[in-house]
Amino acid sequence: MxxxxxxxxxxxxxxxxxxxPHCALNYNTDFELLVAVILSAQCTDVRVNMVTEKMFKVVNTPESVMDMPQKELENHIKSTGFFRNKAKNIKMCSKELVEKYGGKVPSQMENLIALPGVGRKTANVVRGEIWGLSDGVxxxxxxxxxxxxxxxxxxxxxxxxxxxxxxxxxxxxxxxxxxxxxxxxxxxxxxxxxxxxxxxxxxxxxxxxxxxxxxxxxxxxxxx
Ligand code: SF4
Known part of the structure; x- marks a missing residue:
């Protein structure tokens, strides 16, 4: 065979x-999915869902993430591991989304992977889940x-x-x-x-x- x-x-x-099949991460918006996928690095989807359930009630747009002090964001995501790095990336990524894309998540692979904290794997998940697009496995x-x-x-x-x-x-x-x-x-x-x-x-x-x-x-x- x-x-x-x-x-x-x-x-x-x-x-x-x-x-x-569908993505096991809970989200309501494209941005929430992007953040959840970034948080899921070295962490289980169950843990990420527990964290984002509380976090997205307080902060769930690129603008609100930009305004949130780094320490506060770190506290929200602490239990997902590598939280300092993840918080830094999520903040920088939010800033770029606001400044370059009017707060929207871009659908093109090259634009996504140019965002801080977004690698090919994250981009593939986001593109596949939101737009049904795939550039790879x-x-x-x-x-x-x-x-x-x-x-x-x-x-x-x-x-x-x-x-x-x-x-x-x-x-x-x-x-x-x-x-x-x-x-x-x-x-x-x-x-x-x-x-x-x-x-x-x-x-x-x-x-x-x-x-x-x-x-x-x-x-x-x-x-x-
Ligand atoms: S996929 Fe994994 S569990 Fe299934 S037969 Fe292969 S090694 Fe075993």
Whole structure:
């Protein structure tokens, strides 16, 4: 089976399991989503949602972030980790949004990644979620891990992984594909303890197939 065929089968199976995927971060506006994605670096979506639920009641526009003292913003986002850096980036990013884009989040990739604190991954999530646009496959820690375990890549560099996945996955499924691997990563393919026995795609996964073979051999030895 080619990698392209494998990707299509995995998408089909995970689509049946999860339905149409959507971003797990809560937001009401484009700006809120952008801030939530910046906060989600090295932090869980659940934690970010807890933080933004309170924070967005007080500050939820680029203008209001600009006016808020850095220390106050840091206090709001403290529990998401790397809070000083994140607060600094969110403030600088807000300033640029106000000064260059009239307070709106731009949709073009080059404009987004030029904003402080916004990398390619953040831009991909925002563009995909708000406008259904995709210039690539979002590669987070789950996508990176599963892509290697399944056998799509043998690579640690996220940019190289993204380029490979863009060749394997049909363009119209790039956004869904990332969501599905993230959901599957959280559900069964947990880092360092993947539950291959109950994984719906174990027959399509290199690591899963090896694990299942070992389990079968062990059972056979016991019964002999
Ligand atoms: S079969 Fe195992 S390693 Fe492969 S995706 Fe599923 S849980 Fe992860």
């Amino acid at each position: 080619t990698k392209v065929e494998k990707a299509k089968k995995i998408i089909k199976i995970l689509n049946e399991k999860f339905g149409k 979002t590669v987070d820690t789950h996508v990176k891990r599963l892509s290697n375990l399944i056998g799509f890549v043998k690579e640690e560099n996220v940019e190289k992984i993204e380029r490979e996945l863009m060749k394997i996955v049909p363009k119209e499924r790039w956004i869904d594909f990332s969501h599905y691997l993230i959901l599957q990563g959280r559900d069964v393919c947990i880092a360092r303890r993947p539950k291959c026995c109950i994984c719906e795609i174990n027959h399509l996964c290199n690591y899963g197939r090896k694990t299942m073979r070992k389990i079968a051999e062990k059972k056979l030895n016991i019964s002999l």
